[in-house]
Amino acid sequence: MTAFEPKIIALVCNWCAYTAADLAGTSRLSYPAHIRMIRMMCTGMIDSKYILKAFLDGADGVFVGGCHPGDCHYIDGNLKAKKRILGTGKILEQFGFEPERLRLRWIGASEGPEFQQNMTDFVTAIKTLGPGQTNNRMVL
């Protein structure tokens, strides 16, 4: 049997975590290839249904990367996201997913090493959890 290779979606803010990912790249800080990144303009625009969609389509984990509190490019979109992500975690449980599969972290634009660390940690965490399985399918 082959080892479990998780599929992970990262929804990241253009102004901070995405820039940090670019910096990680420029600095050649490698991290597991399981991460698939989607650029958002702000974590505040991340609709819960994007996260649910990702899980229902087979993602084993979803990472949301936003700006540190106080650093949001759009005043407080990151804090709005924090509230929403908390709520989304509760919905996930109803679908049979462990809420730990959804992780929100603040990563500043200059924090390339932190980005690398976060990706590595999250992949390890998801590998420990094993594949995500739903008990309640729906189409989004």
Next chain:
Amino acid sequence: MLQHDKPKIGVYICHCGMNIAPKVDVEEVVRYSQTLDHVAVARDYEFMCSNPGQELIVNDIKTYGLNRIVEASCSPRMHEATFQKACEQAGLNPYYLQMANIREQSSWVTLDTIEATAKAKDLVAAAVMRVVWHAPLETREVAVKKSVLIIGGGIAGMQAALTTAEAGFDVHLVEREPSIGGQMAKLDKTFPTLDCAACISTPKTVSIGQHPNITLYTYSEVTHVSGFVGNYEVTLRRKPRYVIEDKCTGCGDCTEVCPIGMVSTFDEGLSERKAVYRSFPQAVPATFCIDKKGTAPCKAACPAHVAVQGFIALIRAGKNRQALELFKQEHPFPGVCGRICHHPCESICSRGDTGGPLAIRSLHRFLADEDLYGESQYVPAVEEKREEKVAVVGAGPAGLTCAYFLAQKGYQATVFEKLPVAGGMMAVGIPEYRLPKDILEIEIETIEKMGVTIKTGVTFGTDITLNGMKNDGFKAAFLATGLHGSRKLGVEGEDLQGVLPGVAFLKDVALGKPPALGPKVVVVGGGNVAVDVALTAKRLGAEAVTMVCLESREEMPAWENEIEELLEEKVEIINCFGPNRFAGTGGIVSGIEFKRCTCVFDADGCFSPEYDPTELQVLPADTVIVAIGQTAVLDFAPAEDIPVEPHGGIEADPVTLQTSIPWVFAGGDAVYGPKSVVEAVACGKEAAESIHRFINDIDLTEGRSTEWTFSKPEITAVPPIARTAMKRLEPEKREGNFNEILLGFSQDQIAGEAGRCLNCGGCSECMQCVKACEVMAVDHDMQEEVLNLEIGALIIATGYKPFDPTPLEQYGYGRFTEVYTSMQFERLNNATGPTGGKIVMKNGRPPRRVAIIHCVGSRDLRHRKYCSRVCCMYSMKFAHLIREKTDAEVWEFYIDIRAPGKLYEEFYNRVQEEGVHFVRGKVAEVTDIPEDPADKGRLIVVAENTLTRRTLRMPVDMVILSVGLEPAEGSEEIGRITGVSRDQDGWFNELHAKLAPVSTPVRGIFLAGCCQGPKDIPDTVAQSLGAAGEAIALLSKGTVRTRAAISYIDPDLCAGCQSCIQICAYSAIHFDAAQSISKVNEALCQGCGSCSAVCPSSAAGVRHFTNRQVMGEIEALLW
């Protein structure tokens, strides 16, 4: 513009030379792309961003009729604009492009080739799925404001301001400090050319001050930035400098007279400056500035708000007369209150925590006594005499104060007093051993000298009436009749002969008609009046005086020092008993029976005594004096139609003191119950203000209820100095006379006591500067000003602050006086600095050997890990200057010498040739413990020379710590306000480390100087010119393109729930009531997408980040 129904996608995979290709199997990605739906063409090329690469796309669009492009290469933050331009060139809307970031997200960060290729394929597939749903978007050109705002007036901000102003733009330069020049203004020489910093920077500061296109806002801060590129709205807060810029001539007369010395931050704490100051002689603007830290606690706590810190400062300056004048501006009775005030100022005094509060009361007593017993008494100036007459009823402190302030305004005030003497309770309630009669009399005489008429023996209600006053032409009346009745106990036998009311007893004694007392006197009550009754009885010859009160010793309302006087004068105190009944024979009192009081106050702290009637005690007495409180005597009220409160006081507005009869005002104890003299003074002052407003038809309430807030200084490092104790008359010398107990301070004592003041408020508001300023430029009431500016572009030039070496305890900064920071040494060496440019130690002697320790706080994992870039060079500059000015040896302790600038290495060589010693090694410690007794008193630098591998202990006279640079104080706040992010060390982030070093991720906001990272002056100026150039380039065009990726609301889907309106941080959505839907204001929308995430009906969305587009990406990534 081509319109397409069916997507026809071209996919282009970039090799990026060797950056993508070997790690990602590009051919495989091309092959895979060709299998994807809607993909018409898929190609790879070595450098897609090159001209031939872009032409490939342009030709394919034309040849194959492509209507979507996927570019798989580097980050869109790098080349999205490049490829969008290529699309436009071929006639395709640029928003039909999607990039797959297979370099930063795959080839550069994935170790395994197969994994990297798989990830690249996924990213391309996601981009293809997404681009299918792309739509053409249009942007608009909007006009820009031709103005630039620059935050920070250091060399970076000044250079940027001059350059943009020269280009013809309106420049607004904002500086937090009172003058511009920044850190460079503090420097003496600059490396490596050794030009004088002032000589090269003052021409710039002067030009700033004179340039017609530059508006300078010093002592100001940016508080808010909104809007978007080309059209920012900026809010400025102009702090009050209390000196009017247009009037101040910079003559410095104010500084001459200012009595307050404060630590000079400009001189890095090495010298003192006055509270009214200018940082350095050539400062721009030349306007002075008053340093107020807020109202001092003493002034705030004083009910009359006497400028306590001010008069104390004047005492310290030896200006006793001016100190008294200042006191009398707010309060007519410095002598009276100097004896009997309950001094809330002392209770709150910051010295209370370090040696005991200042004896403030005794200080102004001294001033008053000196004046009263002097040759000519100070009489406050009176304005031009006015026709209006004002009647004051009651010559107590409230009434007299009211008359005092009315007289100053020129009114003709007449005070009517029922008693044969003026002064109210000050005259008949306070015994002479506390307040000698002559003091009070002279202070009242002063009021009469100001034009106030006092008529004694006139009873209101009988001798005079309100109607009579009106007929006599009085425009207003102030009733301050006080509390001259005694409260009764209401127990059996109170009418017996020999039972006296306390207030009446004191009054009779004061008026020279002391009642006959028996040998045994019992005083009922535990307050200050009871104490005075007991002590007065004792002085009148009573053999035994016993005081009985309900309260326990700790609960007694009398002040502690007065209770001590009771004990000193052998008055017996019986606590926790309340009167039950009086006993008497033949109508004459013979004793009094007490019952045990078990509890005086209820759970809420209200007076509600409970007794144990079984425990009784009988005291034989010849005289019993009941001193349990005062009441108002308002016999006149019913006839005069004056409303009375249920509790027995006159009814008046608590702020304006106006009664229901508009021209009649009331105040003092008669209104609010028993309070102290200073509270009556405060009330009388308010009454005068109300009456002045009433007579002149000014709104009575406007601006009246001032909240007095205050600030206390940090006093952890202030050594305690004990409060000066006052000499008192020995108890045995008090018997049988009314001589004053407290004997006052001597001139030496008041100087010592005034010297303990901590100057809590900074400026003491002593008003000497107001008097000294000939052009009347000082305005202590200046208020903060808020300004709104329309700005096209911003330049942040907030600079740096030197690292504080206090945490590096091993270097002894703050412990040893001869350990300096580099900035302190700059001041020490500066012609305008504390020593006039002489390099000398605190003892005035030049050092024989100086150690300079490099990298303090820099290149240190425990503090700042970066190199601060300027320290090596300025350290060597110091070495050169020390060698030039003194005979001292200089030892530089370095880790590495970094001299990578034009002529820098040459300077290093020069300094080496000048005989400066270089030791490669970090200093372990600076100590004052020598191994050789001959070195006692010197500092010992302990270090390892890593080149010779020897440790050394070097005795030196002076140590300079070459501290690193940190982001300026408040950078975080500026980052928050402007939306420009900062790196882990707090420096502002540039858009691109190499190719956009002065731009930020926020369009239209640029960076200049050290706010972006440590730099020397040449680099700072170069970067400022760059930032100015960017700003000029942006604004010269006159227009900017609006963003296209903003929100929209589908009117067919919107349910009008308005969730989006609530969440929008920019107020960019409004509700259209007619259509019952929400609508986006495209000029305000920033495209954050918060609305799209909350919209329950998916009506709100963000263009270019639609649900379809994002979902498409998610789907493709999870195949």
